[in-house]
Amino acid sequence: MSVAATLLPDYQFCERHQxxxxxxPAALIAAVPRVQPQSLPLVRVLLQLRELPARLLRDPARQGRPLFGLHEFTLLHRDEHSLALGLAGRFWRRDFGLASIADADGFRSFAEPGVPRLLLTFxxxxxxxxxxxxxxxxxxxxxxxxxxRFWPYWLAIRLASGLIRRQMLAAIEQAACKPD
Structure with missing residues (x-):
């Protein structure tokens, strides 16, 4: 059984890129945490656009915070062939409505009404x-x-999300091929 199937077997939305x-494989997985998506120029612009309403409205939940990135996720699993990150929140809200997840067990058991869980695997x-x-x-x-609530948000961000994932894959390869 795959890591994704173990951590989030039931889901309504899915996107895959390769x-x-x-x-x-080990070098690629080791490189994932070294890549900060918000440092990639195209990704940074897309994230700034996503956060623009909160910044324009001076949303206190986003003021002074760095752009949304992998630092918001919880590490759920890592071995030499795979890495899994989890997040829970009301992603359609200006502040993402993030909920705290401690670990893989907390992610699997999280069941707050109205709060989706998102699993990102490599x-x-x-x-x-x-x-x-x-x-x-x-x-x-x-x-x-x-x-x-999530459906229109998914439709609105899906194209940008795909661009972000493809940019991340390229950056991960580049980081994995760099000598230390």
Missing amino acids: RQCRAT QAQANDGGSLLCTETRVHCPDRASRL
């Missing part, structure tokens, strides 16, 4: 040309109300 890479598999690096994002909405 990239053929020159690095080993998996790397060796193949003839190096490794195939895959990322998958799954979102589970616990009830009809959260699905109805």
Whole structure:
């Protein structure tokens, strides 16, 4: 059973991307935490656009905070072939409505009404040309109300989210191929 199937077997929304890479699976997975998506120029612009309403309205929940990034996620799993990060929140809100998740057990058992869980995984598999690096994002909405709120948000951010994931995969490969 995959890490994603163990951590979030039921979900309503999913997005997958992959990239053929020159690095080993272990090097790719080790590089994931070193990549800060908000430091990538295109990703930074997309995140700034996403956070613009909160900043214009001087939302106290976002004032003085860095751009949304992987630092908001909880590490749920890591081995030499995969890494999983989790997040819970009302993502459609200006401040993302984030809830605290302590660990993998807390993520699996989190069941606050109206608060979706998001699982972001990276998996790397060796193949003839190096490794195939895959990322998958799954979102589970616990009830009809959260699905109805999340659906328009998903439609609005899906294209940008895909661009961000592809930029991240390229940056992970680049980081994995750099000598230390």
